[in-house]
Amino acid sequence: MIEIQQLTKVFGTRPAVDHVTFNVQPGEVLGFLGPNGAGKSTTMKMITGFLSPTSGGARICGHEVTQDPIAAQRCIGYLPEGAPLYPDMTPTSLLRFVSEARSMKRARAQERTDEVVALVGIGSVMSQRIDTLSKGFKRRVGLAAAILHDPEVLVLDEPTDGLDPNQKEEVRKLIRSMAKDKVIVLSTHILEEVEAVCTRAIIISEGRVLFDGTPAELRARSATHGAVALHLGNTQAEAASAALSGLAEVGRVEVLEGSPGEELVRLRAYAAGDAPLLHSITDLARSKNWDVQHLSVERGSLDEVFRTITTQTGAQ
Ligand SMILES: Nc1ncnc2c1ncn2[C@@H]1O[C@H](COP(=O)(O)OP(=O)(O)O)[C@@H](O)[C@H]1O
Ligand SMILES: [Mg+2]
Known part of the structure; x- marks a missing residue:
């Protein structure tokens, strides 16, 4: 048409x-x-x-x-x-x-x-x-x-x-x-x-x-697409981050909030490949007895993708 x-x-x-x-x-x-x-x-x-x-x-x-x-x-x-x-x-x-x-x-x-x-x-x-x-x-x-x-x-x-x-x-x-x-x-x-x-x-x-x-x-295409956001109430950033990084499905872990010694942590775990993260992370949280206050699989940000695509000079 x-x-x-x-x-x-x-x-x-x-x-x-x-x-x-x-x-x-x-x-x-x-x-x-x-x-x-x-x-x-x-x-x-x-x-x-x-x-x-x-x-x-x-x-x-x-x-x-x-x-x-x-x-x-x-x-x-x-x-x-x-x-x-x-x-x-x-x-x-x-x-x-x-x-x-x-x-x-x-x-x-x-x-x-x-x-x-x-x-x-x-x-x-x-x-x-x-x-x-x-x-x-x-x-x-x-x-x-x-x-x-x-x-x-x-x-x-x-x-x-x-x-x-x-x-x-x-x-x-x-x-x-x-x-x-x-x-x-x-x-x-x-x-x-x-x-x-x-x-x-x-x-x-x-x-x-x-x-x-x-x-x-x-x-x-968003970097955060499929990543898991996690808020924990009774653990420290370093310990949580190390445990999450130990999972095969997890690539990198970003600490969004949580100073050393503080027991309220917000983290984001990015997938290493295409495998979903949710089950292994919930299993881990259970085995560690983490106080999970929030857990979500992120959909990704269109704004971020738009910015990435439109600011790449000479990209095709
Ligand atoms: N009649 C015109 N004469 C000269 N330049 C123009 C004319 N119309 C649009 N442009 C230029 O062409 C480019 C694309 O404009 P436009 O198609 O209006 O963009 P958009 O709708 O995506 O905002 C802009 O750099 C604009 O300044
Ligand atoms: Mg226009």
């Missing part, structure tokens, strides 16, 4: 998007991640035909965007960064305008407007000027305009940016509800969003793709 081949955009002498290649299939929700200035918006503008590539190309539903932009844009709903809208229009007049620009037949436009208004929940503000709406409502109006023609492909540039946590959750719910039969590409720099709504994540930095996989695979 979306096929991107060696897509490149050079501004001046600097490539903002540098030979980006990926495909997206129906049912996939692709999270496009990267630091500010990574090239996310520029990539989306080229996918949606708002910016022509320096080289490479994008096909949307079989239509080459630069050669047949109208056919490609018919398949696409696009929410640009910041979801710009005409401030002095009302949602009613905006959706009418969009339906006319999309050459939708009257009856179809009315039917879809009713569906979309119900879906995004803007029924109560339809005749209010857009500049008087809250950010959350504005974003929903933007989404309504993007999906009015029922596109197969949705491109959403930072759809939850600037919203409060409740509004963020509402927009995410909306995206999830549309995911089943569409291809959705959304950009974000919020990592929790990727796990909340995406089936796949691509990380770009300085215009290049540095990671392409599932959110779970992304998290699994």
Whole structure:
């Protein structure tokens, strides 16, 4: 549905998007991640035909965007960064305008407007000027305009940016509800969003793709993924650390808290290989009669992985 081949955009002498290649299939929700200035918006503008590539190309539903932009844009709903809208229009007049620009037949436009208004929940503000709406409502109006023609492909540039946590959750719910039969590409720099709504994540930095996989695979790259955190009440850091290090499954032990002589220790044991640590550590704790106040297998930190991937210079 979306096929991107060696897509490149050079501004001046600097490539903002540098030979980006990926495909997206129906049912996939692709999270496009990267630091500010990574090239996310520029990539989306080229996918949606708002910016022509320096080289490479994008096909949307079989239509080459630069050669047949109208056919490609018919398949696409696009929410640009910041979801710009005409401030002095009302949602009613905006959706009418969009339906006319999309050459939708009257009856179809009315039917879809009713569906979309119900879906995004803007029924109560339809005749209010857009500049008087809250950010959350504005974003929903933007989404309504993007999906009015029922596109197969949705491109959403930072759809939850600037919203409060409740509004963020509402927009995410909306995206999830549309995911089943569409291809959705959304950009974000919020990592929790990727796990909340995406089936796949691509990380770009300085215009290049540095990671392409599932959110779970992304998290699994974290140094703390699978490590066991342990708080003990009746033992000393050195003794506990030595005992844990003695286990075959344990690679290294980090003392997070616990001064010499003190009997409250917080430790983290890292796996030596792929073998899970939990059972051998609980067995050890039992045999040593440790007062275990907390024990957990860590899931890993997406922030840490993101930082590691995007700060590796020249990494591929
Ligand atoms: N029209 C433009 N002219 C010159 N440079 C641009 C233009 N648009 C974007 N850039 C530059 O391209 C890079 C990528 O920008 P952008 O795609 O907006 O990143 P992101 O959306 O990931 O934050 C940035 O360095 C930005 O300054
Ligand atoms: Mg952007």
